[in-house]
Amino acid sequence: MDGTMDPGTNAAPGRAAAADAKWTPYRHPMPKESPPELIVPDAIPSDERVWVPVDDNVWFRPLCLSVTRGYWVNLLRVRRAGVLSRHRHPMPVHGFVLKGEWRYLEHDWVAREGGYVYEAPGETHTLVVDPHVEEMITLFQVNGAMIYVDPDGNCTGYDDVFTRLDKCRRHYAACGLGEGYIDQFLR
Structure with missing residues (x-):
């Protein structure tokens, strides 16, 4: 130069x-085989109907349901104290706490707002939200399944991307959004 x-x-x-x-x-x-990007501008929605009920004061908000890869990404929202579920993961899970906090009975750490959690395959734990927490919202990517178990590890049920998809279709049909509302989140 x-x-x-x-x-x-x-x-x-x-x-x-x-x-x-x-x-x-x-x-x-x-x-041409690549699906389009998925942009969710209102991940925490203003329309309460988008939250799919799981239990009293417990909901999930689907963000991506990958039926071709067997995982789902959702927000979990809890507005009550107590034990949510005891479950095992055959694949890794990633979590990022957006609001509040939660913990597992089997560990001595607390996942707090702004914190990231990696859950290794084979991990079995019991999710708890303590009484001082008014609302917890955590982004989870769940790969494979959540296998619900009793304290001795006996299977009591499961969730995978297909059971989550079915729950969404039923909820959205019942609340007026239409069962096809979930299709925008499928990949």
Whole structure:
């Protein structure tokens, strides 16, 4: 290079072209088999009907149900103290606490607002929300299934992406959104 600078960028001409290329969108089509992005602008919805009831004062809000990969992403909202469920995970689970806090009976840590939790495959635990917590909202990505068990590990039920999908369809049909409302979250 001759040391001259591009007057618009205060950079050498070669660097200016590279900087401009950063701002150029990808010029080729996406793979035709690739599903479209999923953007949920109101992840915490103002319409209460979007929350799918699980139990008294316990709901989930679906964000992505991947029927092709066997996982789901949802917000779990709890507005009561108590034991929610004892369950086992055959695959990893990721959680991010948006509001409030919760814990597992089997561990000595508390998942608090702003905290991230990784749950390893094979983990069995009992989710608890303590009485001082008015509302808890946590983003969870659940891979595979949640296998509900008694204290000795005997299976009492399960949830997977398909049982969650069925719950959503029934709820949305009953609340007036229509059973097809959930289709926007399927991948």
